[in-house]
Each structure stands twice: as structure tokens, then as C-alpha cells.
Amino acid sequence: MLFIRHFEEKCNQVYRMGKAGGYLHVYIGMEATAVGWLSMLRKDDYVITAYRDHAQALLMGNDPVAVMAEIMGRRGGTSKGKGGSMHLYDIPHNFFGGWGIVGGHIPLGAGLAFASKYKGEDRVTLNFLGDGASNAGVFYETLNMAGLWDLPCIFLIENNEFAMGTRLEYHAANVELHRKGYPFGIRHERMDGMDVLAVRKAARRIIDYVRNEQRPYLVEVMNYRFAGHGAADNDQSLYRTPDEVEAAKARDPIKLLENVILAQRVLTPEQIEAIHSEIEDQVQEIYEKADAMPFPDPEEVYDNVYTDMEVEKGH
Ligand SMILES: Cc1ncc(C[n+]2csc(CCOP(=O)(O)OP(=O)(O)O)c2C)c(N)n1
Structure with a gap:
């Protein structure tokens, strides 16, 4: 969680320096959700x-230099510098x-689950x-297929309370989003997404169920986005107050875990501080390596847009 936090703080700086093109959305505040769930997956599972x-x-194991390089539009990036922050991939690691x-990838995820089941x-x-x-709408079509075909797919709604600048209660007719599994016969539940140890426990139980029963599951994980929607979201006063954000930070997932570590005397505050600085140095090094990489060659601009066959047909 700490590595992700410091890495993304650097991403925000990189954006402000004008070194990241396009959009950039950080996960700051939500780290326990991905860390808890992904730490319980098998290496051959799909995300x-x-x-x-x-x-x-x-x-999922992507080289952090390649991730930073992609965010900075460099040739050594995960998508050769042409995708940016929103288009990170790592197929060898099943990411x-x-x-x-928005919503576009949901059926693709069901397709991955279909493929593994089929094989x-x-x-x-x-x-x-x-x-x-x-x-x-595509979410409901996908849930229907997943329920009908018993797909081993976990639909994980990260309820961070906002869709850009729109609060949950302004966009959802029923704010208990996990209930969307019910009409499709899909087991569903709501859970905390800030306490990484609790997340891991719930994730293990649900992943085991989906793998063993070959049935889908819908989880609504309650977390909170501490940063703006994207790095360019400079006026959050239109949809929330600084007090609300500060109150949410009382449950910062990193602090919650540090409290457990301190209470159990696993580390001292000084040791935790030293880990923070060590990671900040690592991230600085990653940034410098990415910054030293060249931009993609302009000649590559149309590469990987169409398949060779389509290009030959003149499409
Ligand atoms: C089809 C489509 N409509 C609108 C947008 C613009 N848009 C980008 S992010 C976003 C909000 C999505 O919120 P949510 O699914 O809650 O994800 P979060 O940003 O909170 O992670 C919208 C409307 C888009 N990218 N795609």
C-alpha cells in the first residue's frame, strides 16, 4: 500500500510538471481494496x-518503471507510451x-471468465x-450472462461515493449497489474496503466460493477517494467539503494498518518512518529512469491500431 501511495503521489507531481499527457486518476485512499483482493488471487487468475x-x-507484477514510463508517454511504457495512465496492461501477468x-470493460471481464470456464x-x-x-446498461446484460452461464467472475464495485463530481445518492436509485446481483441470482454483499486485513479475509472466502462453485459473485466494497476524480479535478468544492475529506482520512487504510503494526509492536514509529523514506527514494529513482526514456517514434503512431489483415484490405 505504501509503495502505491508514494508512487501515485509522484504521478500527481509528474502531471503537474506537465510530463504526463491525457488523463490521470489516482487511487489514493482506496489502496486497501486492490491490495487486499489481489493478494488473495492465484498467479493465473485474471484482473x-x-x-x-x-x-x-x-x-499484478508490472515493472514500475514501465508503468511510470507509460504514464509519461515514453517508449518503454507498458503500451509503448501510446496509452498513458488509463491504458496500462500486462498480459503475461494476466492484467x-x-x-x-465507463462500463466498457465489464463484459470483457465476463469474456475472460467465459474463456477460462470453456477451457x-x-x-x-x-x-x-x-x-x-x-x-x-451493459453491466446488467453482463450480470445476466454471468448468472445464466455460471461464470467464475467477481464483479467488484468500488463504491468510493462519487462518479466524477456526482455523489452516490444523486446517481443511484438504490444506493445499496450490491443488491444489483439479486435479480440475476448472483450472491452479493457489501463490505469495508479500508481495513486491508478485513478485506483480505473476505476476499479469500469469496474467491474460494467462486473458484469451487464456478458461480459469479457481486461485492460492493466501501472505500473513499481522497484525491480529486482526476489530476485535473481542481475544484472539489462543487461536490464535497474539505471537512468531509478530512473525516474520511481518519480511516486512511495505511494509517489503519500502521496502527495495528504499532499496537502489536512489530515496528516502531521510527522504523515506519524509515520505510516511508526508503520507498520515496525508490519512487524517485523509478521516475528518473522513466524520464530518461525516449518518446515513441512518430512513425509508430498507426502501429497496433488495426490488425495486419485489415491494413492489407485497406480498412
Ligand atoms: C461511456 C462514458 N461516459 C462518460 C465518461 C466520462 N467519465 C469518466 S469517469 C466517469 C465517472 C465514473 O465513476 P465511477 O464509475 O464511480 O468510477 P471512479 O472514477 O469513482 O473510480 C465519467 C462519467 C466515460 N469515460 N465513458
Whole structure:
């Protein structure tokens, strides 16, 4: 969690220095959700998410220099510098992105689950989506197929209480989003997403169920986004107050875990401080390596847009 936090604080700086093009959305405050869930997956399980994807990319084993390089549009990036922050991928580690269209990746995640089931494998697919994305029509079509075909897919709604500047109660007819599993016969529950130890425990139980029973599951994980929607969201006063954000920070997932570590005398405050500085130095080094990489060659601009076959046909 600490590495992700410091990495993303650097991403925000990189954006402000004008060194990251396009959009950039950090996961600051929400780290316990991805860390808790991904730490319980098997290496051959599949993960897919939307554009707030840095944490998942790093946790699935992507080289942090390649992630930073992608965010900075450099040739050594995970998508050769042409995707940016929202389009991180790592297929060898079973991370399928990084998608910018709200709701667009949800059926792709079900497709991954369908593929593994069809091949007789026992992989689980973890399909992350936001509270806003859970209103997209395609989500319901996908839940129907997942329920009908017994797909081993976990639909993980990260309820961070906002869809851009729109609060949950202004965009959802029923704010208990996990109930969306009910009409499709899919087991569902709401859980805390800030206490990483509790997240891990629940994740283990649900992943085991999905793998063993070969059935889908819908979880609504309650977390909170401490930063703006994206790095360019400079006026949060339109949808929340600084007091509200400060109150939420009382349950900062990193602080909650540090409190447990201190209470159990695993580390001293000085040792924790030293770990923070060590990670900050590592992140600085990662940034410098990425910054030293070249931009993609302009000649590559149309590469990987169409398949060779389509190009030959002149499409
Ligand atoms: C189809 C589509 N409509 C609108 C947008 C613009 N948009 C980008 S993010 C976003 C809000 C999504 O919120 P949520 O799913 O809760 O995810 P979060 O940002 O909280 O992680 C919107 C409307 C988009 N990218 N795609």
C-alpha cells in the first residue's frame, strides 16, 4: 500500500510538471481494496479494471518503471507510451487493463471468465468497476450472462461515493449497489474496503466460493477517494467539503494498518518512518529512469491500431 501511495503521489507531481499527457486518476485512499483482493488471487487468475488502474498494474507484477514510463508517454511504457495512465496492461501477468470508457470493460471481464470456464480451467476473474459504472446498461446484460452461464467472475464495485463530481445518492436509485446481483441470482454483499486485513479475509472466502462453485459473485466494497476524480479535478468544492475529506482520512487504510503494526509492536514509529523514506527514494529513482526514456517514434503512431489483415484490405 505504501509503495502505491508514494508512487501515485509522484504521478500527481509528474502531471503537474506537465510530463504526463491525457488523463490521470489516482487511487489514493482506496489502496486497501486492490491490495487486499489481489493478494488473495492465484498467479493465473485474471484482473481487469477501468482507468483508475495504477495500483492493479503494479500489484499484478508490472515493472514500475514501465508503468511510470507509460504514464509519461515514453517508449518503454507498458503500451509503448501510446496509452498513458488509463491504458496500462500486462498480459503475461494476466492484467487485462486499463479501460477508459465507463462500463466498457465489464463484459470483457465476463469474456475472460467465459474463456477460462470453456477451457476447463479453474481461474477466477476479478472485474473491478466504479459506483458510477454500475449504472451502465451493459453491466446488467453482463450480470445476466454471468448468472445464466455460471461464470467464475467477481464483479467488484468500488463504491468510493462519487462518479466524477456526482455523489452516490444523486446517481443511484438504490444506493445499496450490491443488491444489483439479486435479480440475476448472483450472491452479493457489501463490505469495508479500508481495513486491508478485513478485506483480505473476505476476499479469500469469496474467491474460494467462486473458484469451487464456478458461480459469479457481486461485492460492493466501501472505500473513499481522497484525491480529486482526476489530476485535473481542481475544484472539489462543487461536490464535497474539505471537512468531509478530512473525516474520511481518519480511516486512511495505511494509517489503519500502521496502527495495528504499532499496537502489536512489530515496528516502531521510527522504523515506519524509515520505510516511508526508503520507498520515496525508490519512487524517485523509478521516475528518473522513466524520464530518461525516449518518446515513441512518430512513425509508430498507426502501429497496433488495426490488425495486419485489415491494413492489407485497406480498412
Ligand atoms: C461511456 C462514458 N461516459 C462518460 C465518461 C466520462 N467519465 C469518466 S469517469 C466517469 C465517472 C465514473 O465513476 P465511477 O464509475 O464511480 O468510477 P471512479 O472514477 O469513482 O473510480 C465519467 C462519467 C466515460 N469515460 N465513458
